[in-house]
Amino acid sequence: MSVPLLRAVDLKISFDGVLAADGVNLDIHEDEFVAIIGPNGAGKTTFLNLCTGYVRPSAGGVFIGGREITRLSPRQITRTGIARAFQLPQLFAEHTIYENVLIAIAARKGFWSAFSTLSDPVYAEEAGALMDLVGLGGIAHLRPVEISEGMRKLADIALAMALKPRLLLLDEPTSGVSASEKFGLMETIVGALRAEKVTALFVEHDMEIVRRFADRVVVWNQGQVVATGTAEEVLNDPYVKENVVGVA
Amino acid sequence: MIQAFIPLLVDGLANAAVIFFVAVGLTLVFSVLHILNVAHGSFYAIGAYIAVSLNLWLVSSGLPPALSFVSLVLSAAFVAALFGPLMERSFLRWTYGRPEAVQILVTFAIFLILEDLQRIVFGVQSFYQDTPMQLLGSTTIGEVVYLNYQLLLIGLAVLVLVGLRFLIGRTRMGKMMVAVVADREVSETLGIRTDRVFVLAFTMGVFLAALGGALASPTTSVAPGLGAEVMVLAFAVAAIGGLGQIEGAALAAVIVGVTRALAIYFAPEFDVVVPYLVMLLVLLVRPYGLFGKVQARRI
Amino acid sequence: MPILVTALFLLFVALLPIAVPWLQFVFTLALAHGLAALGVALLLRAGLISLGHATFYAIGAYTTAYLSTHLGVTDFFVLLMASVVVAAIFGVAIGAFMVRYRSIFFAMLNLAVSMIVFAILAKFYGLTGGTDGMRVAAPTILGMELERATFGRVLFYSVIGMLVAVLILAGRYLQSPLGQALSAVHTNEVRLEYLGVSVNRVLLCAYTISAALAGLGGAVGGMAIGHVVPELAYWTASGHLVLVAVLGGIGGVVGPLMGSIFIELVHTFATGYASGAWNLIVGVALLLVVFFMPQGLYGLVARLGSKKKAMS
Numbered sequence: 001m002s003v004p005l006l007r008a009v010d011l012k013i014s015f016d017g018v019l020a021a022d023g024v025n026l027d028i029h030e031d032e033f034v035a036i037i038g039p040n041g042a043g044k045t046t047f048l049n050l051c052t053g054y055v056r057p058s059a060g061g062v063f064i065g066g067r068e069i070t071r072l073s074p075r076q077i078t079r080t081g082i083a084r085a086f087q088l089p090q091l092f093a094e095h096t097i098y099e100n101v102l103i104a105i106a107a108r109k110g111f112w113s114a115f116s117t118l119s120d121p122v123y124a125e126e127a128g129a130l131m132d133l134v135g136l137g138g139i140a141h142l143r144p145v146e147i148s149e150g151m152r153k154l155a156d157i158a159l160a161m162a163l164k165p166r167l168l169l170l171d172e173p174t175s176g177v178s179a180s181e182k183f184g185l186m187e188t189i190v191g192a193l194r195a196e197k198v199t200a201l202f203v204e205h206d207m208e209i210v211r212r213f214a215d216r217v218v219v220w221n222q223g224q225v226v227a228t229g230t231a232e233e234v235l236n237d238p239y240v241k242e243n244v245v246g247v248a
Numbered sequence: 249m250i251q252a253f254i255p256l257l258v259d260g261l262a263n264a265a266v267i268f269f270v271a272v273g274l275t276l277v278f279s280v281l282h283i284l285n286v287a288h289g290s291f292y293a294i295g296a297y298i299a300v301s302l303n304l305w306l307v308s309s310g311l312p313p314a315l316s317f318v319s320l321v322l323s324a325a326f327v328a329a330l331f332g333p334l335m336e337r338s339f340l341r342w343t344y345g346r347p348e349a350v351q352i353l354v355t356f357a358i359f360l361i362l363e364d365l366q367r368i369v370f371g372v373q374s375f376y377q378d379t380p381m382q383l384l385g386s387t388t389i390g391e392v393v394y395l396n397y398q399l400l401l402i403g404l405a406v407l408v409l410v411g412l413r414f415l416i417g418r419t420r421m422g423k424m425m426v427a428v429v430a431d432r433e434v435s436e437t438l439g440i441r442t443d444r445v446f447v448l449a450f451t452m453g454v455f456l457a458a459l460g461g462a463l464a465s466p467t468t469s470v471a472p473g474l475g476a477e478v479m480v481l482a483f484a485v486a487a488i489g490g491l492g493q494i495e496g497a498a499l500a501a502v503i504v505g506v507t508r509a510l511a512i513y514f515a516p517e518f519d520v521v522v523p524y525l526v527m528l529l530v531l532l533v534r535p536y537g538l539f540g541k542v543q544a545r546r547i
Numbered sequence: 548m549p550i551l552v553t554a555l556f557l558l559f560v561a562l563l564p565i566a567v568p569w570l571q572f573v574f575t576l577a578l579a580h581g582l583a584a585l586g587v588a589l590l591l592r593a594g595l596i597s598l599g600h601a602t603f604y605a606i607g608a609y610t611t612a613y614l615s616t617h618l619g620v621t622d623f624f625v626l627l628m629a630s631v632v633v634a635a636i637f638g639v640a641i642g643a644f645m646v647r648y649r650s651i652f653f654a655m656l657n658l659a660v661s662m663i664v665f666a667i668l669a670k671f672y673g674l675t676g677g678t679d680g681m682r683v684a685a686p687t688i689l690g691m692e693l694e695r696a697t698f699g700r701v702l703f704y705s706v707i708g709m710l711v712a713v714l715i716l717a718g719r720y721l722q723s724p725l726g727q728a729l730s731a732v733h734t735n736e737v738r739l740e741y742l743g744v745s746v747n748r749v750l751l752c753a754y755t756i757s758a759a760l761a762g763l764g765g766a767v768g769g770m771a772i773g774h775v776v777p778e779l780a781y782w783t784a785s786g787h788l789v790l791v792a793v794l795g796g797i798g799g800v801v802g803p804l805m806g807s808i809f810i811e812l813v814h815t816f817a818t819g820y821a822s823g824a825w826n827l828i829v830g831v832a833l834l835l836v837v838f839f840m841p842q843g844l845y846g847l848v849a850r851l852g853s854k855k856k857a858m859s
Contacts, residue, residue, distance in 0.1 A: 052741070078743035090738040092731045103731055106724035107742035117722040163742060284651055286786075342838070348650055349596050353793055353837050356786050360830030367823060480662055480782050487655050521666040524659040531656060535648065 003066045005030050005167055005199050006082075011050055011060035020046040021057065022223035028167070028201055033190065035210045035231070036203045038220030038244055044203045045087070047220070048169050052084050053077040064167065083165035087172045087203075089156035091144040097155050098140035101127045104162035126162075133192045134158045150177040150185050157189055161196065168193065170202035174209055182206065186213055207235060219244055254392045256509040262398035264505025265405035266464045270478055271485040272412065272497040273456030279429050279492030280449035283340060286355040288457050289479025290362035291327055295458025296465040296474060297370045299323040300377040303465075307379055316379040320462040327458035332451030340450065341443075359475070367472055374471035381466040401463060408456070409498050416494070425449060429492070457482075484527040490537025499538060500530075548852050552845070553714060553801040560808060561707050573811050575703045575771045578710060580604075581807030582764030584791040585717065586757030588803045591792060592721075593750060594733035595649065599657030601784035602641075602664045603634045603758040607765025608683075608775040609668065609675065610634070615684040623686040623705070627766050634762020635755055642754035646747045661780050668777035680776035683769045699771070706767055710804070713760070717800040720756065729753055761788075790829065794836050796843020805844045 004027040011024040020043040028034055036044050049055045051062050053074040061070040069077050078084075092100050102118045105126050116122075131137050134154050139147050144155065153173060160168055173189060174182045190213050193200050204210050210217060210231055217234040219227040227240050234240055274288045302319040339358060343351045384396035416422035427435045428445045436442050461478075485504055489496025504523045511519040518525075530538060560578070564571035583604045590597050607630040614620040614629055641660055648656055668675045675681060685692065688701060720726045728749045731739055739746050769775045778784065795806020810829070817828050840847055 073740070074737075075740045075743055075745055078741055084741055090735055090741070092738065093734045094730050095727070095734075099727070103724065103727060104742050106727075107739070107744045116724070117719065118724060118727055119722070159738070159742065284654075339834075347594075349591060349594075349789075349793065350837055350841070352596060352598075352654070353790065353833060356790070357830040357833035357837070359786075360826040360833070364824050364827035364830075368827075476781075476783055480658060483655060484659060484662075487652075487659075491651065517670045518666075520670070521663050524663045524666070527659045528656065528663070531648075531652065531659075532644065535652060 002029070004028060004063075005032075005065060006051065006201070007063040007066075008047070008051070009061050009063070011047070011057045011062065013046065013050065013055060013057045015046075019223045021050060021060075024050075024060070024223070024225055026218060026225055026228075028199060030166075030199050031197065032199055033193075033213060033215045034201045035214035035217045036201065036220055037205070037207070037210060037217060037234075042220040042244075043223040044220050045171055046223075048084065048171055048201075048203065051077075051169060052082060078163065078165075081166035083160035083163045083168050085153075085157045085160045085168065085170045085173065087175060089144070089149070089152040091152060091155055091159070093144055096141050096143055097136055097147070097151075098127060098131070100144070100155060101130055101136075101158055101162055104159040105130075108163045130158055130162055133195065134161065135188050148181075150181045153177060153185065154188065157192075161192065161198070164196070165198060168198050168200045170200060172203050172205065174204065174206055182209065183212070211235065253509075253513060255394075256513050257506065258394055258398050258402075259512075260505040260509030261502070262395075262401045262467070262505075263508065264501040265401040266460050267478075267481060267485055267504065268405045268498055268501035269408065269460030269463070270457045270482040271489070271501055272408070272494055273453035273460075274482050275486040275489065275492055275494065275497050276412075276456070277450055277453035278486070280425055281336075281340065281344075281446055283343070283351050283355065284483075284491075285453070286352060286479065287335075287359040287362055288355075288453070289477070289482060290359050290366070290475040291331060291454045291457040292461035292464075292478045292482075293366060293470070293475035294331075294362070295324050295327045295461030296470045297366060297375070297461075298326060298458075299462035299465045300375040300470050301370070303377045303379055304375070307377075313379050313383055316383070320380060320465070321459070323462045324455055324459035328451050328455035332454045333447050335454075336447050336450040340446075359479070363472070363475060366475070372472055374469040375465075376469045378466040397466065404463065405498075405501075409494070412494050421445075421448065481523055484523040487537055488523075488527050488530045490540030492541075493537065493539040496537055496539035548849065549718075549799045549801070552799065552848055552852065556801055556805060556808075557707060557711065561704070564703070570815075571699060571703050572771065573815055574808065575699070575706060576768060577807045577811035578706050578804065579764040579768035579771065580788065580791060580811075581795075581804035582710075582713065582767070583761035584788045584795065584803035584807055585713070585800065586760035586764075587788045588792040588795075588797040588800075589717075589721075589729065589753050589757045589760075591789075591797050592733065593729040593753060595750070596654045596789060597657045597757070597785070598654040598782065598789065599659070599661030599785050600757070600761055600788050601780050601782070602657070602661040603638060603761035604765035604768065604784070604788070605664060605668065605775070605777070605780035606637050607631070607634045607762030608769035608779055609681065609765075610762070611766040611769045612681040612683045612775045613675075615686060616682050619684075621684055621687045622690075623688050623701075623770075626686055626770070627709075627763065630762045630766035631759050634765070635759040638755040638758025638762075639751070642751045642758070646750040646754060658782055658785070661782055661785055665777050665780040665782075668780055675777070678777060680774055683773050683775060685773075686770055702767065702770055709763070713763075714800050714804075717760075721800065725749060725752055787829075790833050794833065794843055796845030796847075798842055798849060799845045802843055802845030805848075809844060 006028040008024050008026045011021045013021045024047060038044050050057050053072050056071060061068055064080050064082060069080055092103065102123050105123050131140060134157060136154055136158060139151055144152055174186055177185055186209055214231050217231050218225055219234055219240050221244055227234050227237055270292050277283060277285050299320050302323055303316045306316055306319055339354055343354050381397040384400060387394045387396055416425060424440050424445050427440055428442050432442060485500045486497055489500035504526055507526060508519050508522045511522045560574055564574060583600060587597050587600050610630040610633045611626045614626055645653065645656055669678050685698060693701065728739065728744065732746055732749060736746050791806040791810055792803045794810065796802035814825060817825055
């Protein structure tokens with residue numbers, strides 16, 4: 001059994017007396033596509049925040065590839081190979097989508113290339129390839145405010161992918177996207193991730209998406225992992241049905 | 249040794265009282281309107297100029313000198329009435345929702361305009377009018393001589409502090425201000441006339457600055473450049489206390505006033521630098537000021 | 548397009564004094580301030596308002612004055628380089644803790660530092676000449692002493708030459724990832740951190756460069772006037788730099804320079820008619836720019852240029 005790509009051990013944190021993480025234990029292995037489901041307020045986003053250094057746990061640890069990253073800053077954690085895509089797409093509003101991607105690529109390569117300009121061919125090639133992978137080619141010259149939410153989500157993911165991460169954490173990738181676009185969006189995302197061999201952990205509320213795309217499902221409730229297994233196993237589990245999903 | 253120090257301490261506290269007026273006005277405007285008014289110090293100066301002019305006229309016209317106290321307050325009220333609503337409705341209203349740089353530039357532009365207006369209206373010579381201070385005389389306790397006017401200043405500052413706290417905590421207008429400070433949009437949906445709250449808060453701020461200037465005028469000479477000096481000092485004190493914190497401004501004013509008094513006694517070369525050193529030190533340890541509140545970022 | 552505007556502007560600045568000789572001094576000073584304003588503009592791109600940038604202008608000016616008057620170092624190039632280096636060192640030192648702050652706090656702390664520097668310059672008579680200030684001994688070029696008038700000319704054209712280099716380098720900097728990161732910091736700092744970028748390091752780099760620019764400006768200003776005073780560091784001087792930067796426009800590197808030249812021209816003409824109301828005029832001008840021309844002079848020119856292109 002190889003070292004898990006991501007391991008959380010007994011994570012605990014509370015906010016103003018609410019236990020957002022109450023002893024969370026979880027392993028994610030390479031090439032897995034793991035969905036996290038659970039009711040609102042169960043602590044799913046908190047878990048992502050704990051893994052990416054946005055908050056520090058009061059107890060427990062997070063490890064990537066065996067290396068402890070619990071107390072590192074988001075910047076340092078990003079450098080270990082974990083990237084994050086956000087529920088509300090976090091883009092640079094005054095730059096075009098193409099420029100956004102360029103900045104992300106430059107960030108990965110190291111910013112201390114002060115005498116190269118962003119229009120250098122070395123960036124252009126990579127940016128073009130990435131945008132094609134994610135399906136953003138047509139809107140490259142537009143600003144974030146000028147495109148649809150779905151496109152913004154893709155752009156957000158493209159930024160994360162530009163870092164060539166080992167693990168990508170996605171916070172509700174299809175939320176805010178119209179029902180007709182959801183599946184297409186997820187297909188694009190999963191296709192891109194598989195092509196680049198990126199392991200992914202995504203928080204999702206839409207059970208159809210979960211059923212279709214997740215290798216494994218982890219169920220959250222009240223700050224804890226309460227069930228794990230394939231989508232079928234988990235969604236047919238009576239406890240899960242009653243407490244988390246609602247009786248179907 | 250301590251005999252020499254006490255007058256310095258009283259001096260320091262009296263200065264603290266004056267700077268408290270200005271700083272608390274600045275901090276109030278910042279907390280309600282989210283604007284840092286670079287022209288705030290100018291109102292202090294204009295308040296001083298008008299108070300001095302009024303008192304010079306008063307004395308020369310043979311009216312009872314006791315009225316000079318009234319004229320101090322009247323001057324402040326006049327400045328507030330003249331500039332408060334005018335500036336808020338016209339210039340400031342336009343800047344709401346725009347980037348911070350714009351707000352700072354607009355108030356800086358108004359500062360520049362007011363600087364020259366002062367020069368044009370009052371000239372470049374310095375004024376001095378100390379009737380109120382003379383009238384009150386001095387008291388001797390033990391071997392130390394206290395200037396009663398300074399004691400009055402300190403008393404008034406305490407009164408203003410208590411009054412503001414009462415206003416904000418107990419009156420309807422005060423509670424509306426607190427609501428607007430907490431969340432402008434929600435307050436509007438609750439039916440609070442935020443535009444009225446803004447005008448009132450800003451005018452109060454101007455009044456407090458002008459009051460500081462008027463009350464200080466009997467103790468010092470009033471000359472061009474006063475506004476600029478006071479502005480940056482009030483900034484420092486408000487920042488030390490935490491922007492938007494009334495008690496913070498009071499505590500910061502006392503700290504600055506007392507450390508300045510100490511500096512004058514022990515290291516006279518440094519007394520001007522003291523407020524800024526204190527500000528640097530405080531902000532290094534507590535980036536939001538002594539009583540300032542951290543604003544969490546949401547993603 | 549920007550290159551054309553910049554070239555035309557520099558030609559205008561370089562050639563006009565041939566026709567109107569007394570403008571040479573005015574322009575030299577304007578360019579000196581413009582350099583410092585360019586520094587302010589860099590930080591404005593990141594959404595940071597440096598209300599204390601006059602600190603570095605003053606440091607550059609006083610370094611030049613001190614070296615030339617007290618230490619007998621009069622070589623023109625050495626003085627300029629020393630001022631830039633000293634200003635940059637202070638920039639790194641002050642910037643190191645300054646970049647942890649944003650918006651109002653950044654502005655205020657810079658203000659505080661500038662007032663401390665002002666007070667130090669005004670108080671330490673022995674070192675700085677106190678409120679009287681310090682003289683700047685006439686610089687020598689390659690060992691040669693020059694007449695005042697000749698030196699003035701040399702200074703002016705050297706500044707223009709330096710400006711060309713500065714503008715090219717600044718332009719490249721702003722096109723580089725480091726420079727583009729500045730406005731990215733402004734729009735989404737958290738995202739940058741999540742891309743593995745140290746925002747504080749990006750800002751420190753910008754801060755140091757902007758301090759160096761201001762130091763260069765201060766050295767030139769000191770040499771032009773021949774005298775330096777503590778008022779160079781007063782907070783209103785910093786305010787003027789911000790004004791010039793915004794007036795000129797931060798969209799292009801030449802913007803702040805344009806703003807500075809414009810303001811100096813207005814100043815020169817205003818002194819003839821309304822010398823007591825200089826602040827008033829500047830204040831009104833600033834309000835007009837903020838209300839009607841938020842992109843500044845540079846933005847105006849750029850818009851006119853693109854309209855022309857669209858029409859032809």
